[in-house]
């Protein structure tokens with residue numbers, strides 16, 4: 001990489017983990033291009049916000065073109081935007097599973113595809129997707145969500161092979177529950193039972209997610225691809 | 235914001251210039267007859283993908299036109315728009331119109 005500032009795209013930066021990551025990497029000297037459906041109040045010279053739905057192909061392509069036009073490069077993509085919903089499968093309307101797959105699967109796919117186009121040009125890139133422990137723990141009430149993240153893991157593994165020749169690695173981080181709005185609606189008893197199933201039974205913190213991401217995106221991690229690292233020993 | 239066929243050819247030639255140093259032992263010619271894909275093609279699939287992506291980006295940078303060259307429509311054509319420089323230029327000018 002040249003001495004120019006590295007460029008990172010992060011999805012879902014209005015709040016939660018994405019917001020935390022954006023602030024962290026801005027402090028580390030990255031140029032951060034963020035997005036979410038809503039406006040973000042993050043103010044920084046090296047931050048630009050794109051209001052878009054990650055499942056909207058045209059908007060994703062436009063954002064990536066804007067990045068290329070401004071910086072001519074993209075070093076890192078963090079596919080963080082995601083939605084969950086707690087519901088018994090027999091009570092889940094089709095529209096709900098559609099919305100979850102659109103955001104978590106199609107959104108991740110579109111961003112990864114468009115990012116790889118920019119990264120391929122410089123033969124360097126790091127893509128990090130977001131999974132969840134709900135998949136390996138087979139969490140009841142989260143069938144649609146866990147299935148969508150299982151798809152993310154599969155995309156990660158196969159895309160890693162398809163873009164390895166372009167110098168791009170693709171990995172995923174699988175967080176345990178981390179206190180954000182996403183888990184706000186899950187009943188406490190359910191949360192306690194879930195956390196008890198981890199090897200290390202505590203809530204995850206945003207810094208735990210960050211730690212795994214930082215490992216994946218290091219230059220030295222060029223031999224690490226197609227992997228999903230679950231937090232908490234799940 | 236539109237794209238002439240000439241601009242499309244220029245965008246492809248620029249992508250060829252950029253890709254050539256990355257190719258192992260081969261070099262693509264700046265000619266409309268250069269075969270890109272299929273029988274007699276010099277590029278493997280990954281380099282073809284990379285070339286097509288570079289062309290998309292070059293067109294966008296030079297003309298402000300956003301063309302999607304890797305689309306369902308492109309994949310399902312009987313005669314691949316990736317076959318040669320000429321076919322790709324025709325296709326780019328066609329979808330940008």
Ligand SMILES: NC(=O)c1ccc[n+]([C@@H]2O[C@H](COP(=O)([O-])OP(=O)(O)OC[C@H]3O[C@@H](n4cnc5c(N)ncnc54)[C@H](OP(=O)(O)O)[C@@H]3O)[C@@H](O)[C@H]2O)c1
Nearest residue numbers: 012014015016017036037038053054081082177178180182
């Ligand atoms: N928190 C946890 O316990 C936990 C555990 C495992 C995995 N995860 C995963 O971690 C990621 C981040 O979760 P979080 O806890 O930070 O959630 P969060 O607090 O609910 O934040 C989600 C972010 O994504 C954005 N977003 C949602 N849908 C979007 C869409 N269709 N298009 C664009 N942006 C969208 C939201 O902004 P807008 O509303 O403005 O669009 C928001 O900025 C998700 O992938 C989640 O599945 C979280």
